[in-house]
Amino acid sequence: MAAFSSLTDRLSNAFTHLRSKGKLSESDIDGTIREIRRALLDADVSLDVVRSFTAKVRERALGAEVSEALNPAQQVVSIVNDELTQILGAGVDRPLNFAKTPPTVIMLAGLQGAGKTTLAGKLGYWLKDAGHTPLLVAADLQRPNAVTQLQVVGERAGVPVYAPQPGVQTESSDVVSPGQATGDPVKVARDSIQEAQSKLYDTVIIDTAGRLGVDQELMAQARDIRDAVHPDEILFVIDAMIGQDAVQTAKAFDEGVDFTGVVLSKLDGDARGGAALSVASVTGKPILFASNGEGLKDFEVFHPDRMASRILDMGDILTLIEQA
Amino acid sequence: AKSPNPFGKALFSILTKDHLSESDWEDVEDTLLRADVGAEASEQLVDELRADARVRGEKDPQAVRAMLREKLLALVDTGQDRSLAASRPGAAKPSVIIMVGVNGTGKTTTAGKLARLFVAEGKSVVMGAADTFRAAAAAQLQTWASKVGVQVVRAEREGADPASVAFEAAQQAKESGADLLIVDTAGRLQNKANLMDELGKIRRVVEKNLSVDEVLLVLDATTGQNGMVQAKVFAEAIGVTGIVLTKLDGSARGGIVVSVQRELGVPVKLVGLGEGPDDLSSFDPESFVDGILGGE
Ligand SMILES: Nc1nc2c(ncn2[C@@H]2O[C@H](COP(=O)(O)OP(=O)(O)OP(=O)(O)O)[C@@H](O)[C@H]2O)c(=O)[nH]1
Numbered sequence: 058m059a060a061f062s063s064l065t066d067r068l069s070n071a072f073t074h075l076r077s078k079g080k081l082s083e084s085d086i087d088g089t090i091r092e093i094r095r096a097l098l099d100a101d102v103s104l105d106v107v108r109s110f111t112a113k114v115r116e117r118a119l120g121a122e123v124s125e126a127l128n129p130a131q132q133v134v135s136i137v138n139d140e141l142t143q144i145l146g147a148g149v150d151r152p153l154n155f156a157k158t159p160p161t162v163i164m165l166a167g168l169q170g171a172g173k174t175t176l177a178g179k180l181g182y183w184l185k186d187a188g189h190t191p192l193l194v195a196a197d198l199q200r201p202n203a204v205t206q207l208q209v210v211g212e213r214a215g216v217p218v219y220a221p222q223p224g225v226q227t228e229s230s231d232v233v234s235p236g237q238a239t240g241d242p243v244k245v246a247r248d249s250i251q252e253a254q255s256k257l258y259d260t261v262i263i264d265t266a267g268r269l270g271v272d273q274e275l276m277a278q279a280r281d282i283r284d285a286v287h288p289d290e291i292l293f294v295i296d297a298m299i300g301q302d303a304v305q306t307a308k309a310f311d312e313g314v315d316f317t318g319v320v321l322s323k324l325d326g327d328a329r330g331g332a333a334l335s336v337a338s339v340t341g342k343p344i345l346f347a348s349n350g351e352g353l354k355d356f357e358v359f360h361p362d363r364m365a366s367r368i369l370d371m372g373d374i375l376t377l378i379e380q381a
Numbered sequence: 382a383k384s385p386n387p388f389g390k391a392l393f394s395i396l397t398k399d400h401l402s403e404s405d406w407e408d409v410e411d412t413l414l415r416a417d418v419g420a421e422a423s424e425q426l427v428d429e430l431r432a433d434a435r436v437r438g439e440k441d442p443q444a445v446r447a448m449l450r451e452k453l454l455a456l457v458d459t460g461q462d463r464s465l466a467a468s469r470p471g472a473a474k475p476s477v478i479i480m481v482g483v484n485g486t487g488k489t490t491t492a493g494k495l496a497r498l499f500v501a502e503g504k505s506v507v508m509g510a511a512d513t514f515r516a517a518a519a520a521q522l523q524t525w526a527s528k529v530g531v532q533v534v535r536a537e538r539e540g541a542d543p544a545s546v547a548f549e550a551a552q553q554a555k556e557s558g559a560d561l562l563i564v565d566t567a568g569r570l571q572n573k574a575n576l577m578d579e580l581g582k583i584r585r586v587v588e589k590n591l592s593v594d595e596v597l598l599v600l601d602a603t604t605g606q607n608g609m610v611q612a613k614v615f616a617e618a619i620g621v622t623g624i625v626l627t628k629l630d631g632s633a634r635g636g637i638v639v640s641v642q643r644e645l646g647v648p649v650k651l652v653g654l655g656e657g658p659d660d661l662s663s664f665d666p667e668s669f670v671d672g673i674l675g676g677e
Pocket residue numbers: 167168169170171172173174175176197200203265266267268322323324325326348349350351355484485515568570
């Protein structure tokens with residue numbers, strides 16, 4: 058279906074045309090910008106971000122760097138790549154923030170099913186591997202067996218789990234129904250710091266329940282958890298398959314808990330992941346990690362350049378232009 | 382629109398004028414794009430709408446919105462049967478529902494809500510926990526099931542073969558004369574060929590005992606354009622008879638299902654509206670369309 062033909066396919070015509078002409082007219086550029094806009098939309102970059110992005114690219118493309126370039130088409134592509142990488146890469150090179158006096162507190166937040174609990178295990182495993190002594194904290198007392206899930210994940214990762222309250226599970230469900238909250242996640246989070254201090258864990262990773270951006274009550278709860286533990290790092294976990302809602306959700310979490318970094322999950326799929334661009338440009342927060350699988354080790358530091366190529370299918374485009 | 386024009390340019394432009402400004406049309410398209418209807422489908426809809434507006438000589442942006450609503454409704458409301466096979470008169474017994482979809486969309490939750498729904502109708506339900514992969518997946522399903530007194534067939538250990546669990550569950554459902562079998566499967570990304578093959582296998586082993594009359598693809602309303610690829614690949618791997626659009630209680634509109642329904646010819650049957658046991662409802666084209674249009 059045409060909607061999924063790559064930018065490469067669509068730009069190739071435009072570019073052969075441009076190459077034969079050498080010089081770009083304003084309408085050549087507008088045509089190219091339209092293709093780029095379309096590619097970004099197909100990659101799920103949010104509409105407003107697409108607008109400001111293409112405006113910036115257009116402005117640069119009309120400038121001297123393109124009109125004086127030997128190969129103007131190639132120049133436009135490199136401008137797009139440039140601008141993308143720049144937005145995606147803002148602040149990315151920084152390492153995790155560690156506390157001066159342990160424990161370092163990392164809180165995870167995000168929509169339902171984004172990959173928080175899985176990430177808790179990955180982070181725990183990764184930190185342990187680097188010589189830290191992490192503690193996972195089960196502060197999702199809402200989703201059925203979230204606590205059990207974290208315990209299993211912790212066991213697989215060889216990382217201890219602090220789970221003083223059972224949350225919703227079969228053994229305790231005589232009072233609560235699935236989907237209803239139970240217990241006090243703020244207290245669990247607060248107490249976990251003492252637990253870490255007394256047992257000398259140097260990092261605390263707090264798994265929280267999934268929540269919607271529009272859910273004021275649960276957002277306030279996330280804020281309360283944050284204020285009870287003063288995290289050194291609040292990671293917003295977002296699914297790479299998300300569409301136009303990325304901006305609204307990212308803004309809601311940004312306002313709700315003022316996260317410090319982003320983790321893009323499920324990058325092992327074939328979604329183009331335009332959300333990365335949306336979130337980075339509307340919040341200005343760095344994307345720190347990429348989660349790319351269900352296993353404990355499927356996790357890496359985020360690479361802005363790779364993401365840029367992925368969003369625009371740019372690897373192929375660069376090849377195409379080189380062949381010209 | 383680019384056909385040779387026998388009347389000369391001026392006359393042609395008068396004949397084709399639709400009285401609305403470019404920015405009015407852009408607003409209309411934006412509404413669709415923001416709801417994840419997708420660039421191509423949005424463009425196509427707007428083009429059709431422009432043609433209609435010309436024919437009707439429509440000048441008022443509000444009226445054009447009303448036309449868009451009609452158009453979307455016609456597109457979404459395909460007249461297909463949105464009932465679950467298990468709810469139809471003369472349904473197989475046990476009737477089978479298999480839940481499929483990518484990771485974290487709401488399969489297990491929807492399975493739990495469905496079990497509850499059928500139990501409330503006085504039906505006997507067996508559930509199969511054929512997600513043997515994700516941490517505590519079976520326990521999660523069990524929690525939902527035990528709330529309504531439904532039996533769950535699950536593996537002894539994690540990592541067991543999901544197809545054997547499905548086989549076992551089908552056998553038990555058959556032997557116990559249950560009205561319904563609901564099989565929960567692990568979330569999987571559609572680009573993982575081996576995991577997609579596994580789905581086909583799950584279906585085949587269930588069919589050794591029972592006929593599979595429903596495969597529900599669970600799509601998360603926040604999903605963007607990848608939803609279309611998901612739908613196609615899952616449909617190829619296991620066959621899909623209906624779509625469940627979850628998390629519509631959030632700010633996402635789920636517009637991708639407009640194309641999914643059309644391309645697959647499979648209707649959205651249910652929507653998920655929250656994490657609670659009663660937050661499941663049948664798909665209502667009108668409120669879905671109003672959600673898209675109100676999504677400004
Ligand atoms: N393929 C893939 N699956 C992932 C990744 N991260 C998480 N998952 C899967 O996504 C599903 C949801 O992951 P969870 O970690 O439970 O997500 P969550 O954010 O904790 O979910 P809630 O607690 O329900 O809000 C599970 O099936 C995970 O195995 C990833 O990077 N790649």
